[in-house]
Amino acid sequence: MKKSVGFIGWRGMVGSVLLDRMQKNNDFKKIKPVFFTTSQVGHKTPSILGCSQSFLEDAYNIEHLKELDIILSCQGTKYTLIIYKKLRKIGWKGYWIDASSALRLKNNSIIVLDPINMNSINCALQKNIKTFVGGNCTVSLMLMALGGLFQKNIVDWVTVSTYQAVSGGGAKYMLETLKQMGYIYNKISLNNTLLNKGVLEIEKIARDAVQDRFFPKKYFTVPLAGSLIPWIDIPMKNGQSKEEWKGAVETNKILDSKNYIPIDGTCVRVDSLRCHSQSFVIKLKNNISIKDIELWIDSHNPWVKLIKNTPEDTKKNLTPAAVTGTLNIPIGRVRKLNLGKNYITAFSVGDQLLWGAAEPLRRILNILISQ
């Protein structure tokens, strides 16, 4: 019999990308989907071929949720913290799949990224673990790019500088960034300045637009378009941001590291729309040739693609514009650093709504429905 799967958060960015991928892969044919909402009870369900439900159900209705075999939530931490506990408390034994960070570090949960940790997922299934959580987008994208090096166990430590897309904040942040971009452009074009004025005069109009009191910054609180914000998520006691803290903690849990691998750096929000980019400095345990490093990286999984270290290849293939909307994980600028023979650098890009969020959830759902 087909398993019943409840979808919560399907209207958000991660959820919408998930539904799109599931439709493209005919995943809905394998399950009996039920769509829920936290704010639009009674509104129409998304149009999914073969889905007979017409109206959205209440995502807080425990009586209804407890009947499901699997619940997949892309709604966020707050929802998970309220509902998950209630369901487990009344003895619900179904699989819980989650995009949020709420349960990632619990002992009885697995962070899922099957091209990296299929062994851990199999072990978890044997142990009857029922909670499977997608990783932090930056962490999942780093592991998809550097999986070949971690697999060879040659990484001593990593330091990373990130360039993270606004989609990481959710729908409201994405829309606000586009509004900011539009606001600047409108001020310039309204003044008909593009043709008549010098570049610095135009830049001054743009600068004044960013600083005027009507500039849209309700969610970011500061301008992002044409700027950046070197802080993501809440502060930790040691001066890291929580996004930076997750780098090492989640990576080591996913890899099930016998020896802890230090990973740290600075996470930065930029006005890219949905691709996170990352610049790595990696200390290897041994002096490995660039040829071997490239081979190990490139052959690790079907999505990672080594980009030649030339200006042409880099500009064509190693940018958010080239990657957005695809599952490709290009990694380039691979070279030894002048710091010493064991030090290398690399740069990677990935769509943070696909491998960074929705795709690992879609894949674990497929694994679980065949259990």
Ligand SMILES: NC(=O)C1=CN([C@@H]2O[C@H](COP(=O)(O)OP(=O)(O)OC[C@H]3O[C@@H](n4cnc5c(N)ncnc54)[C@H](OP(=O)(O)O)[C@@H]3O)[C@@H](O)[C@H]2O)C=CC1
């Ligand atoms: N964004 C990301 O890259 C990643 C996110 N995650 C996790 O997934 C969770 C969801 O993220 P994300 O999808 O980005 O969150 P969104 O803010 O895009 O959506 C979350 C929920 O907000 C409600 N909502 C309110 N207004 C809108 C609107 N205008 N458009 C769409 N939905 C709206 C919807 O719930 P309803 O229909 O019930 O009203 C929706 O399901 C996060 O909280 C995070 O924990 C994990 C990895 C990466």
Ligand SMILES: N[C@@H](CC(=O)OP(=O)(O)O)C(=O)O
């Ligand atoms: N924090 C990430 C997105 C995200 O939702 O991460 P997490 O699932 O770890 O809270 C970003 O802002 O780019």
